[in-house]
Amino acid sequence: MHKIDIHTHIMPEHIPNWFQKFGYGEFIHLEHHKPCCAKMIKGDKVFREVEQNCWDPHVRLKEMDTTEVTTQVLSTIPVLFNYWAKPGHGLETARFFNDHIAQCVVHEPKRFIGLGTVPLQDIDMAIREMERCVKELKMPGLEIGSNINGKNLSDPYFHPFWQAAEELGCSLFVHPWEMMGENDMMKYWLPWLVGMPAETARAISSMIFGGVFEKHPKLRVAFAHGGGSFPFTIGRIEHGFNVRPDLCAIDNGVNPREYLGKFWIDALVHDPKALDYVIDVIGGDKICMGSDYPFPLGEHHPGKLIAEHVKDHKLRDQMLASNALQWLGLQ
Numbered sequence: 001m002h003k004i005d006i007h008t009h010i011m012p013e014h015i016p017n018w019f020q021k022f023g024y025g026e027f028i029h030l031e032h033h034k035p036c037c038a039k040m041i042k043g044d045k046v047f048r049e050v051e052q053n054c055w056d057p058h059v060r061l062k063e064m065d066t067t068e069v070t071t072q073v074l075s076t077i078p079v080l081f082n083y084w085a086k087p088g089h090g091l092e093t094a095r096f097f098n099d100h101i102a103q104c105v106v107h108e109p110k111r112f113i114g115l116g117t118v119p120l121q122d123i124d125m126a127i128r129e130m131e132r133c134v135k136e137l138k139m140p141g142l143e144i145g146s147n148i149n150g151k152n153l154s155d156p157y158f159h160p161f162w163q164a165a166e167e168l169g170c171s172l173f174v175h176p177w178e179m180m181g182e183n184d185m186m187k188y189w190l191p192w193l194v195g196m197p198a199e200t201a202r203a204i205s206s207m208i209f210g211g212v213f214e215k216h217p218k219l220r221v222a223f224a225h226g227g228g229s230f231p232f233t234i235g236r237i238e239h240g241f242n243v244r245p246d247l248c249a250i251d252n253g254v255n256p257r258e259y260l261g262k263f264w265i266d267a268l269v270h271d272p273k274a275l276d277y278v279i280d281v282i283g284g285d286k287i288c289m290g291s292d293y294p295f296p297l298g299e300h301h302p303g304k305l306i307a308e309h310v311k312d313h314k315l316r317d318q319m320l321a322s323n324a325l326q327w328l329g330l331q
Contacts, residue, residue, distance in 0.1 A: 001068065002317070003303045004113075004324040006173065007224055007266045007290030008072040011080065012100040013055040019043050022089050028080055030055075040079075047079070053294040057104050060294070061111060067301050072293065073324070074101050075115040075143035078177035083121050083148050090119030094129055102137040113328065114139045115173055120148045123157065127164045134168050140328040141171030141220075146203035147178060153203055154210020154251065162216045171220040171328050176200045176228065192297060200228025205237060208259050211252035222264035222288065222327050226274065231281045234260065264327045266290025267319060268299055272309045284315045288324040 011030075018027035019041075028047065030038040036052040053059045054077075064072060076097045082090045094117045101114040116133035118126040133139040142165075151157060153174075165172060179195030180202065200223050207213055207221070223230075230237075238257050241248040261283040268290050269275050279287060289306055292298025299305065303320055310316040325331045 001307065002321040003069045003289060004071045004073065004321045005069050005291050005293060005302045006073045006222060006288045006324050006327070007268060007298075008074055008293040009054070009077045009295065010057075010060070010074045010101065010104065011050075011055050011077055012097070016096070018089065018093060022085075025082075025085055025089075027082065027085070027093070042079070051294065057108065057112075061108065063294075064111065067303075069291075069302050070321070071111055071113060073113045073115060073173075073328070074104060075173060075175070076101070076117045078143075078145060078175050081117060081120075081145050081177060083119070083145060085119075085121070087119055087122035087125055090121055091125050091129060094119050095132075098129070098133055098137060098139075102139065105138075113330075115141050115143045115171075117143055120144060120158075120161070123160050126161055130161075130164060130168065130170055134170050140330060141173060143173045143175055145178065146174055146176040146199045147180075150178075152206040152210070154206040154212065158212075159215075162212055162219060166216045166218050169218075169220075169329055171222070173222050173224070174200070174203050175224045176203070196225060197228035200225055201230035201233060204228070204230040204263070205256070208256045209248060209252055213259050213262055214252050214254055217262075220264070220327050220329060222266065224266055224268065224290065224292075226267060226269035226278055227265035227282065231265075231278050234281065261286055264288055264323065267306055268292055270299070270305075272305065275305060275309060279310075279315075284312075285318060285323060285326075287319050288327060289320050 015029045017029045026043040029041050031041050032038045039049050040047040053063055080097060082093045098116045105112045105114045116139050118129040120126045130142060176196040176199035179191045179199045182191040182195055204223055241256055264286045265282055267287050289303045291302035306316060306319050
């Protein structure tokens with residue numbers, strides 16, 4: 001059974017101390033304080049602890065074999081986007097992470113596919129780094145955040161980026177970060193439990209209402225975490241479009257429901273009934289296996305829900321592998 005995991009994160013084992021070098025911000029570096037484990041230091045404060053599978057490709061490969069994952073699509077951890085940094089510093093950090101991911105792919109080209117990251121706080125720099133990722137590093141796509149310093153993805157600021165991505169055939173994986181209302185709901189891990197799904201719905205809705213998919217129909221975009229809460233609120237979103245077009249249809253007059261099946265999502269929904277629902281709403285040909293490896297909120301045995309719950313073998317195989325290849329433009 002061929003399994004391609006489109007949603008996995010990786011970081012280098014050794015990261016420069018940019019907080020010390022640049023003298024500001026919340027740049028991440030690692031403090032290897034004990035074997036097989038490290039503290040992520042955000043600025044000068046401990047952010048979280050991570051294990052060796054977060055940076056060591058050999059450990060990663062062993063765990064992939066244990067869970068029968070054929071190929072992982074590698075992307076950086078969203079906290080490393082560094083969109084808040086000065087543009088030149090954002091570019092420096094992005095290039096560092098991109099070069100690291102590219103090297104992982106070079107060493108294991110049949111097991112890893114790389115996605116880059118770009119400094120979207122400066123569109124010209126972002127486009128140049130996207131071109132380097134696609135043309136020089138041979139990456140099929142990029143991972144980007146659900147908003148950039150508070151700007152929705154519908155903002156005209158991003159128009160040149162969408163156009164360049166479409167022309168380059170660069171696939172995009174949209175991952176939630178900087179969740180709206182995060183500081184108001186820190187207790188109970190709510191930013192991750194309810195903020196992330198809402199943040200992904202924000203990104204999808206922004207791209208639809210802003211006409212991004214309408215203006216750039218060849219864009220290949222996938223969204224993390226089963227599309228967040230978007231599939232489950234499409235009825236409300238469509239109803240709002242119909243009853244208040246003066247508020248919703250100001251940039252795009254096409255019914256939001258028309259875009260179902262025109263973008264991809266991963267299958268990270270943690271629930272068989274939710275999986276049935278997104279297959280029905282989004283379409284089985286637009287759902288890819290994605291685990292959020294190696295983090296605890298992900299699917300610990302990647303693809304298990306699909307493999308055990310989807311009885312149609314053709315659909316199961318599509319979701320486990322071929323849909324991912326289609327999104328990445330690798331077929």
